Amino acid sequence: MTASPLQSLAQDIAPAKPSTFPLNQWYVAALGWELKDRPLGRTLLNTSVVMFRTADGKVAALEDRCCHRALPLSDGTLEASGLRCGYHGLLFNEAGKCIEVPGQEKIPSKAKVAAFHVVEKDQIVWIWFGSPEHPEPIDEPPAYDVHTNGHYLFEGDVYHYDAPYQLIHDNLMDLSHLGYVHLRTIGGNASVHMNAQMTVESDDHSVRVVRHMPDSVPPPTYIAAYPFKGTVDRWQEIEFHISHLRIWTGAVDAGTEPLDNPQRGGFHMRGFHGVTPETETTSHYFWTIATNPESNHEEVKAKVVEQTMMTFDEDKVVIESQYKNLCRFGERQMIDIHVDVGANRARRIIERLCHATR
Structure with a gap:
């Protein structure tokens, strides 16, 4: 089976580390109303993550580190096309790929950051933390219809x-x-x-x-x-x-x-x-x-x-x-x-x- 873009980025950029927490689980990353017009940085399971909404309202999550000079991407700004680093302006899409480097046409092939699987369900934002054997989610995040019934x-x-x-x-x-x-x-x-x-x-x-x-x-x-x-x-x-x-x-x-x-x-x-x-x-x-x-x-x-x-x-x-x-x-x-x-x-x-x- 062909790896998804998220899986490939995670394997390329985020080598597996031993976890002191249960893996292959959906964890709560945010409440839906926390994500508005600014990126949100948060450390989850020893992992620095930045979350933001895309132009169509979906939630995305990336490693909170620009691949250029390591500024937290949560210090950046949101645009219609993605998340722009607040240091030199590199622009990243929801899959963690750099889609613009200000001042130059060529984008380095390694200009990307790890992306995480996130799902917003019943106004709860869930993030997948998988083992090396299961970087892709193996089930759906929990439902909580108390919020929506x-x-x-x-x-x-x-x-x-x-x-x-x-x-x-x-x-x-x-x-x-x-x-x-x-x-x-x-x-x-x-x-x-x-x-x-x-x-x-x-x-x-x-x-x-x-x-x-x-x-x-x-x-x-x-x-x-x-x-x-x-x-x-x-x-x-x-x-x-x-x-x-x-x-x-x-x-x-x-x-x-x-x-x-x-x-x-x-x-x-x-x-x-x-x-x-x-x-x-x-x-x-x-x-x-x-x-x-x-x-x-x-x-x-x-x-x-x-x-x-x-x-x-x-x-x-x-x-x-x-x-x-x-x-x-x-x-x-x-x-x-x-x-x-x-x-x-x-x-x-x-x-x-x-x-x-x-």
């Missing part, structure tokens, strides 16, 4: 963490911490959280954690967003995938609906969490939160987004402080408790896949 209102943003990405996984896989870290927002009674009814299922690539908290007092965020009558039956459903997590939380008035009904009503918060390593010790956290207001739609959505950002600010402080202490104390043994089952299974999946692609 019209049932929810949503917003999102990006956080940068000075901490390894798996510490973010650990935090999201174990929501028992809500009663201690998030008392002002989505927390609630700490004892109820620690004793929630929990089931954990997993396969070779995913983990699913389901937690139920019947007849509990709704936390501040829930009260602010929904007209509950009293106590609530509350749920937390967490799906771990290699590159992202999906978390569906919410509540119904106590005793009104079974929590295993996929069409249940009540108050919903559906979170998308794209956790992409920047380096071994830093991470990008792409998040969106979707909700289903009964009335005052924009006002309720704004409350939910504001409260969600408050919880993420609280998590960021905890995780970065945790990592500093891990560095300070070194390789000290840590114990596990019952709430760690899901996070530990996720870590085993990552470890197995890292070994498989080294």
